[in-house]
Amino acid sequence: MTKATKTGHRPQGEAPAGGGPPAGGRGAAVSVSGVGIGFGSFVAVQDITLDIPAGEFLCLLGPSGCGKSTLLSALAGFVPVRQGGLTVDGAPVTGPDPGKGMVFQSTEALFDWMTVRQNVAFGPRMAGRSRAEQNATADEYLRLVGLRHCADRFPGQLSGGMRQRVQIARVLANQPRVVLMDEPFGALDAQTRQVMQEEMARIWQASGCTVVFVTHDIDEALVLADRVAVMTAGPAAGIKAVYSVDLPRPRDDTAPETIALRAALRRDIGEEVRKSLREQGVEDAGDETEEAR
Template sequence: MTVDGTAPATSAGLPASRAGSPIRIRDVDIRFGEFVAVRGASLDIAAGELVCLLGPSGCGKSTLLNAVAGFVRPAAGEVTCGGEAVTGPDVSRGVVFQSAEALFPWLTVRQNVAFGPQMRGVPKARRDAVVDRYLAMVGLAHSAERFPEQLSGGMRQRAQLARVLANDPSVVLMDEPFGALDAQTRLVMQVELDRIWRETGATIVFVTHDIGEAILLGDRIVTMTAGPSAAIKKDYRCDLPRPRDLTDPACAALFRELREDIGAEVARTLRAQGLDDGHDGRPGADRPERTEER
């Protein structure tokens, strides 16, 4: 159910097959010793939403995601999922990592996907049905008996997603999962993720530094300021019809707005490092002419 008690719906207006859980982040500070990675972050994510966290490298996107996963404990503030405080990792919050090395290399694809349900004591007949369902969903039924080293990068990420989904999570947390893929495979995976999200109805939080990827996937796009002491900067509602085309005028306009938003943070980081050349982060912005002393 959504936060208002209604059944969640996909962007196409169809009811989701399974409800996700709402996420609430309130006044969260995250510290590592004396270093403040995130300060005062607050964000509400409705059940069944796909929200992209977008920002330059080092802005705390993954750190905030890890707090929702329960891998990191906030120094202040609170994170809740489904109304329950997040105090540590839980099977209800599945994580898809950027690295395909997260798969167990000594297990086949089928065994990798079955691992979670097996550890939870799911009976074999039911476990086999769950594995078959999610292997078919991610298009890997034909590769079930292969080992990870026998798969392409895109196939390994599909296997990792199937392994997470087999635990029936209400929240799926994705930390730049397609960042290491080639451009064409990445486009295929973006389309597949959109389809799988519609089919499962899970809440998805997707970390990326790719503006186009955020526009193609997100119900909302949340930008963050540059670190340290990173914070939530702006929340963009992305109501554009799916599937999306980045050459569409509405998508292109949003792309430009986000590019300026993120560019300003990159410029601020450069200034802090003493590397400022007078550029304000906007593509095509004029730089001041340099005058040489004679």
């Protein structure tokens, strides 16, 4: 599907609007070119093309089951593509590597038997860095996510939001140029989720990484993204439209521009949800669905 761009596309390579990382940060440019991914006879995504400038925060938004997480897993190198290509700073993605970090929705990836500092220091440890370097790196990124005071605790002693921040710190401690996030706040309560969204915006600006963030929450995308890529309903999902979010940070959800963008995104997602429901035999698919809110 041909990529559509709406509401003021920013030329590739230009610094993000609204307080993003300055040009020349350590993020990497990501290219998705005509990508198709399938499993057996099932086609998950088809003919997806996206160019993500270095340092951008891109949200992938779409109805459940549209292949957002599948595309993210391909970017991480976990899933092969059937057609097209994926590159990071021009180098083909052929598998996982330290230049790409993945943050999952669940915090079960943390090692419960290790302290918070040991969890964050795990990557530097595997890279063969000295104990002093491991601890210094862990403390640096725990300070970045506001958890330096929790360094000697264990994950089970922390709240869900704090554990998720530990997971983010652990990924950043590997100094990836691209951070891939698969609905990382989806399991949190509404209040904690809002705090984590604000914290993520701050952490991203401080780190300078390129971020690709999967969500089905329109408001979350508006809080975080430089651009929002809306995916069509699956199977064989594509890109329906790409919106630039040229709004100052922190975002004001009552601003007219925010309200207009929310309405456009809600309309696009609503169309895809209703199309999916009709294909499933639900003829009376009304406008108000959970995915379109």
